[in-house]
Amino acid sequence: MDDLIGPGHPLYDVLRVPAQPRYRDARPKAIARCASVEDVVEALAYARQTGMHVVPRGGGHCFAGRSSTDGLVLDLSPLNAISVSADGLATIGAGARLAQVYDVLHRHRLTIPAGCGPTVGIAGLALGGGLGLLGRRYGLTCDRLVAATVVLADGSVVTCDEQRDADLFWALRGSGGGQFGVVTSLVFAAVPSPAASRFVLTWPREQAAAVIAAWQDWAPDAADDITASLTVTPAEGRMFGAALRPHLLDDLAGPAPDLDIRDGLSWPELKRSFSEGDSDDDRVITTKSEFFRRPLPSDTIAELLTHGCELNFTPMGGAYNRVPAGATAFVHRSERFLLDHAGADAEAVRRSWNAAHPHASGHIYPNFPDPELTDWAEAYHGSNHARLAAIKHHYDPERVFHFPQSL
Ligand SMILES: Cc1cc2nc3c(=O)[nH]c(=O)nc-3n(C[C@H](O)[C@H](O)[C@H](O)COP(=O)(O)OP(=O)(O)OC[C@H]3O[C@@H](n4cnc5c(N)ncnc54)[C@H](O)[C@@H]3O)c2cc1C
Structure with a gap:
């Protein structure tokens, strides 16, 4: 292969490191830069001949490090037309x-x-x-x-x-x-590609419990054209998102002490505005999350606020839930919201997750994998797991593509 990069190659240390800082020490035997379907075929043949474990890598953001290996990484970034x-x-x-x-x-x-x-x-x-x-x-x-x-x-x-x-x-x-x-x-x-209004509402931390309670009753049932996420940090509560019709924001004008609304943004502008000022964050952060079908009770909300984690609430509902659970492999079609607990202190993240867990559906978003899960098959795939296992057996009988918690 022309584009096989091993230790000693000047690009090795640039390309081996995934976006996720927790896995920055992974040292693959080689990285195959794939710019075509033929390159991928050739790289897989090489993995077969050498017996190396092989993983595809897109953006390298997997929270469980599944696009890193000590074998062969297929770097697909040149395949971006x-x-x-x-x-x-x-x-x-x-x-x-x-x-x-x-x-x-x-x-x-x-x-x-x-x-x-x-x-x-x-x-x-x-x-x-x-x-x-x-x-x-x-x-x-x-x-x-x-x-x-x-x-x-x-x-x-x-x-x-x-x-x-x-x-x-x-x-x-x-x-x-x-x-x-x-x-x-x-x-x-x-x-x-819509023009949309972008909003950010900020409250002091002292009001976080009331904001969470109000958000979980409202955001999952709001009109499809408004998506409002909520992040509660040790410093403040921040609700942010996009509205495809500006009048949907009329009701928001009252409750927040700090309100930032920008109307008529193009979709790429709006998306960019939410990553403005983000620098490459190389801190190792632990995240654990779960889906919820019912609101969290007030005593649980109060407890969540004692652990010092960042709490990220993402609304579900709307079109997500109008697809039957068996129509695609994505089984999570009855959820109201996703709650992600994040922080540098892994123990605090676990305590926070444990506090919310009794009220959760037991289902986990497959793109937020959690290596600590024991019932991962049910959590990620639910009633679709048996069909997925059969499809895995048909298309990859030797389990060439594998990682902890893979089918
Ligand atoms: C900063 C950040 C922001 C995020 N924002 C969102 C968000 O807004 N919405 C959301 O839903 N999720 C979000 N996520 C989660 C994100 O969806 C997952 O981390 C996702 O797996 C990242 O894909 P990737 O290609 O960047 O990662 P990778 O680590 O490259 O890939 C993830 C998994 O997919 C496999 N894979 C990659 N490419 C291929 C391929 N071509 N063929 C087969 N398998 C492949 C990898 O082997 C690995 O198992 C975010 C994550 C981060 C870190």
Whole structure:
């Protein structure tokens, strides 16, 4: 292979490090830079011949380090071409990152519902679901997927959709990250790129309990065209998001001491505004999360506020929940919200998660994997697990693609 990078190569220390700081010490035997389907086929053949463990890497953000290995990393970042057809289908190379996706699609007045982190990989995000500010309106990123091209463990190349290799296509929509093969491109039914209002409301920390109580009763049931996330830090409570119709913000004008609303932003501008000022954060942060179908009681909210963690609430509902649980591999279609506990003190994060856990649904977002879970099959895949296990056996019988908690 031409682009096989091993220790000693000048690029090795640049390319081996994933975006997730916890895994920065991982030292693969080699990194294959893949710029085409043929490169992926060749790299998988090399892994087979040498017996190396192989993992695909898109944006490298996996919270459980699943795109790192001591074997062979397939760096898909050169495979990042994006094209748009006249009927609004966007074909996106598996190495593309979200900021690039929004910018290129916007030139065609289009976008897809997807997440906020500008360097998050489209493949990792879409294959595990994909939550974002247009999700309550249009569903998960994977709900807009109409086809994908995949290199399987034996080197064969398949393009799957509702008609061709339909089981594989089903499995890729919500449980596909690193499980069945290496996806090289994804085709999405794009949606109009909206102009939108961006809002940030800030409260002093003393009001956090009341804000959480009000948010959990309102945000999951709000109109599809408004998505309001809530972050509570040791310093303040901050509700932020996007409204596709400005009048939806009228009701917000009262309660917050500090209100920042910017109307008429293009979608890429709005997305960028939420990562402005973010520097490369190389702190090792522990995160644990869970989905909830009912509100947290007030005594639990009070306890959560004692552990010193950042609490990130993401609203579900809307279009996310209008897809049946078995229609795609993403089973979490009855949830009201996701709560993520984050902090540098892993013990405090565990205590915070334990306090909320009795009220949770027991389901976990596959893109927020938690290496400490014991009942991971039920937590990530629920009633879809048996079908997923059968599909795994069919497409990757030797479990070439594996990681702790893989199918
Ligand atoms: C800063 C930040 C912001 C985030 N924001 C959001 C958000 O707004 N919404 C949301 O839903 N999630 C969000 N996430 C979570 C994110 O969806 C996951 O971390 C996702 O797995 C990242 O994908 P990646 O390609 O960057 O990571 P990687 O680590 O490269 O990949 C993740 C997994 O997918 C596999 N994989 C990658 N590429 C392929 C491929 N081509 N074929 C097969 N398998 C592949 C990897 O092997 C690994 O198992 C965020 C994470 C971070 C760190």
